[in-house]
Amino acid sequence: MSMLSSAQKEIPPGMIDLGIGQPSPWLLPVERMAKAAAHCTGHPEAVLLAYGVEQGDGHFRVALARFLEGIYGMSVDPGHLLVTNGASQAIDLICTLFSQAGDTIFVEEPTYFLARKIFADHRLKPVSLPMDQNGLIIEAVEEKLKSTKPAFLYTIPTHHNPTSVCFPASRREQLAELSRRYDFMVLADEVYHPLSYTSPPPLPMAGFCLSANIISLGSFSKILAPGLRLGWLQASPRVIERIVQCGLLDSGGGLNPFTSGVVRSAMELGLLDENLALLKDTYSRRMLAMCAALRSKLPLSVRFTEPAGGFFIWLTLPKDTGTLDLLSKAKMRNVEFMPGSKFSSRQGLKNFLRLSFAYYDTSELLEGVERLAAVIAEG
Numbered sequence: 238m239s240m241l242s243s244a245q246k247e248i249p250p251g252m253i254d255l256g257i258g259q260p261s262p263w264l265l266p267v268e269r270m271a272k273a274a275a276h277c278t279g280h281p282e283a284v285l286l287a288y289g290v291e292q293g294d295g296h297f298r299v300a301l302a303r304f305l306e307g308i309y310g311m312s313v314d315p316g317h318l319l320v321t322n323g324a325s326q327a328i329d330l331i332c333t334l335f336s337q338a339g340d341t342i343f344v345e346e347p348t349y350f351l352a353r354k355i356f357a358d359h360r361l362k363p364v365s366l367p368m369d370q371n372g373l374i375i376e377a378v379e380e381k382l383k384s385t386k387p388a389f390l391y392t393i394p395t396h397h398n399p400t401s402v403c404f405p406a407s408r409r410e411q412l413a414e415l416s417r418r419y420d421f422m423v424l425a426d427e428v429y430h431p432l433s434y435t436s437p438p439p440l441p442m443a444g445f446c447l448s449a450n451i452i453s454l455g456s457f458s459k460i461l462a463p464g465l466r467l468g469w470l471q472a473s474p475r476v477i478e479r480i481v482q483c484g485l486l487d488s489g490g491g492l493n494p495f496t497s498g499v500v501r502s503a504m505e506l507g508l509l510d511e512n513l514a515l516l517k518d519t520y521s522r523r524m525l526a527m528c529a530a531l532r533s534k535l536p537l538s539v540r541f542t543e544p545a546g547g548f549f550i551w552l553t554l555p556k557d558t559g560t561l562d563l564l565s566k567a568k569m570r571n572v573e574f575m576p577g578s579k580f581s582s583r584q585g586l587k588n589f590l591r592l593s594f595a596y597y598d599t600s601e602l603l604e605g606v607e608r609l610a611a612v613i614a615e616g
């Protein structure tokens with residue numbers, strides 16, 4: 238049987254898998270990247286094919302800092318940026334350098350399910366902290382800090398995966414203040430920050446990286462293409478210095494110098510801005526259509542909040558509904574989703590589920606919602 242192949246996932250024919258959180262194939266910027274590659278390789282710089290400087294090419298970091306200044310609405314120093322192979326690799330590297338097997342870390346409940354896997358690879362012990370509609374509950378973090386010092390706290394402050402919650406400025410400030418007072422590291426995964434569909438989000442946690450022990454992660458996966466395997470982290474010079482000296486960068490040099498050369502061209506030619514505008518327009522229209530369909534097709538007992546950015550819609554079903562069981566029934570109707578339990582570090586969230594509007598066009602999303610509504614109605 239032929240399967241539609243999406244990286245990391247095989248999709249059986251006829252299936253609409255609303256769990257997939259990656260861009261539609263047609264949204265991958267093939268022509269823009271070809272232009273950027275031609276521009277970059279048209280002025281061959283042997284330096285792109287040599288081992289790169291550990292922190293990442295300086296010209297690339299200057300272009301990235303300019304791009305981020307536009308997105309974040311604050312000044313960004315290229316000296317505080319370090320090139321990574323994407324947020325997943327950065328999380329793995331931070332675990333390697335700043336934790337040891339057996340250490341406790343703090344994570345949100347729910348949290349990004351694949352980060353949970355990286356933490357498990359490092360034998361870290363996640364303690365999950367509750368969230369509300371405004372994000373991480375700061376009082377709960379402080380209560381835990383009184384008895385436990387984590388190696389770090391992992392958070393997704395903007396357009397959270399899976400809930401899409403965006404922390405208000407006050408929570409971000411309070412988290413930075415806690416990090417100073419209790420002397421622990423905050424690892425802020427800010428990959429969805431540039432994908433805001435309404436008003437710009439508050440200052441990213443990156444804005445606090447000089448005043449508190451904060452590492453902010455960004456990625457081209459969400460704004461250009463996941464296959465580039467290119468991202469960045471932003472941190473204080475002291476943290477950057479520690480990372481620059483690690484064995485991985487000492488042996489291999491900077492990460493991905495060739496690709497960062499191509500992406501530098503994409504930024505300098507305005508192609509990244511163009512691409513981001515297309516993505517925001519496409520995703521926000523899909524999101525609005527999907528939310529309208531969910532409101533009209535699902536029973537009132539299923540609740541959700543319309544996201545202000547990112548990829549996801551997080552549904553809360555009645556307490557006695559198990560979304561893992563519901564998924565088996567959904568598969569028979571050719572629709573899938575991500576059950577909430579995947580995002581839990583304490584085997585909870587059984588009556589939640591995550592939908593994404595990143596992969597399918599509106600007509601398929603609406604068909605997917607119809608099928609899902611029928612499954613939920615059958616119970």
Ligand SMILES: Cc1ncc(COP(=O)(O)O)c(C=O)c1O
Nearest residue numbers: 323324325349398426456458468
């Ligand atoms: C919160 C979050 N962090 C990291 C990633 C992965 O990013 P990258 O492709 O840069 O490794 C994802 C992708 O789904 C994500 O949702």
